[in-house]
Amino acid sequence: MSKLRVGVIGCGSIAQFRHLPEYAASQEVELVAVCDIVEDRVKEIANKYGAKAFTDYKELISSGEVDAVSVCTPNYLHAPISIEALNNGLHVLCEKPMATSQEEADAMIQAAQKNDKKLMIAHNQRFVRSHQLARQLIESGEIGKIYSFRTAFGHPGPEGWSVDGKDSWFFVKEKAYIGAMGDLGVHKTDLLRYLLGEEIVEVGAFIETTAKEFADVDDTAVCALKTESGIIGTLAASWSYTAKEDNSTIIYGEKAIIRLEDNPAYSLVVQYTNGETVNYELGKIQSNDEGGQQTTHVINHFVSAVVENKEPLITGEEGMKSLAVILAAIKSNETKTIAKVFE
Missing domain, CATH: 3.40.50.720 (NAD(P)-binding Rossmann-like Domain)
Structure with a gap:
């Protein structure tokens, strides 16, 4: 062939x-x-x-x-x-x-x-082994009803990674359109949709530039999200996590809490309400810290x-649904109201 x-x-x-x-x-x-x-x-x-x-x-x-x-x-x-x-x-x-x-x-x-x-x-977050296993645990009912979540994706910023450093297009509004929220936040909206198996329908967001004075896009965003079944949680996306990358997600369920990429030793930790803890060693999540060479x-x-x-x-339709949450976050921040996704 x-x-x-x-x-x-x-x-x-x-x-x-x-x-x-x-x-x-x-x-x-x-x-x-x-x-x-x-x-x-x-x-x-x-x-x-x-x-x-x-x-x-x-x-x-x-x-x-x-x-x-x-x-x-x-x-x-x-x-x-x-x-x-x-x-x-x-x-x-x-x-x-x-x-x-x-x-x-x-x-x-x-x-x-x-x-x-x-x-x-x-x-790429859907291909991370811990995320795939967490989705299976949630789908199987092992965690019970999902009550809440929090997810974060932050690192010191693209200037340490981009070929153009501080002169990178990432910091120019006409080229990037949106900063940390578009660079990192959209990964996490995609992950949450994948893990929870449902759509995010409402967003309340604060999106600011607090760390990169040379940038004309946001570098820190914190959002409250609500899904179609009424699960609420938070998403943080930031280029102001100056010391170490954070790529963690925590799902709070009726029977257990799932901690993803939150523990240095175990990429997936399940803490059951009966006091039992199960640690999974599944290999590291790919990150910019490592020089990014992992597949x-x-x-x-x-x-x-x-x-x-x-x-x-991740078809175009899937990409669009994850993008729509980011667009709603921008609207929420601009209007200072709770924005509906797909309005």
Whole structure:
């Protein structure tokens, strides 16, 4: 069988740490093209991976040389590039957040449907072993009725990770649209929807810039969320956790409390109401602290979905539902009211 020919559009940190090495490691993929507006950067990466270099994404998309692309650009370009690729008959793996508005997300989904191509959003939290096991425990009734939750995703900020440091697009409103909430918060809205098996319907949010005076986007957000069955909990997303990354989630249930990525030794801890505690050693969650070299399973899952012609776990529709919570949080913060998701 011929290999899947892949192009990567945008060669910043997420491409360099995740997409490029993981495609290169896949037996089913031929990494044939890379694109970036920074010519020196794209040439260097093209040489490294034996790929063809492009500085214009439209040229790569229309080249006829690729079957699928990863979109790893600043947020404001996710939708236009993805739509162009889908309309040219290419499968798309798009970084999160998938878009900067409901309208953009809808247009991406429609383009995928119209052209019968795969659109997957790169939410990696669903592939973390502890999260998958927690979902099974909740679904099986082991935890009983879910009462509440709290989740946090925070680290010192993209300047320590991005190829452009403090000059990164992450801090520029026109390019990023939203800061920590779009970068980290959207991962957690996706995770909560996955774990709880229901939609978030209302959001109350405070979104501020408290740590990064050079940024014109938010760096710290705290939200209260309510699900369709009435479970309430909190989500914090921040670039102001200056010493150590926090990527933890706690689910409070009738029969037990589940602690995810909250204990340094055990990625999943279940504390039962009868006093029993079960610790699971399941390997570390991938994090930026480690230099980000652990596999995320996102790339392999996308490749399998295309090669085997099956629906990816995080479709455009799923990405849109997770984005909608973030958009509602922005609205809540701006209007100082509780905002409904999908209004």
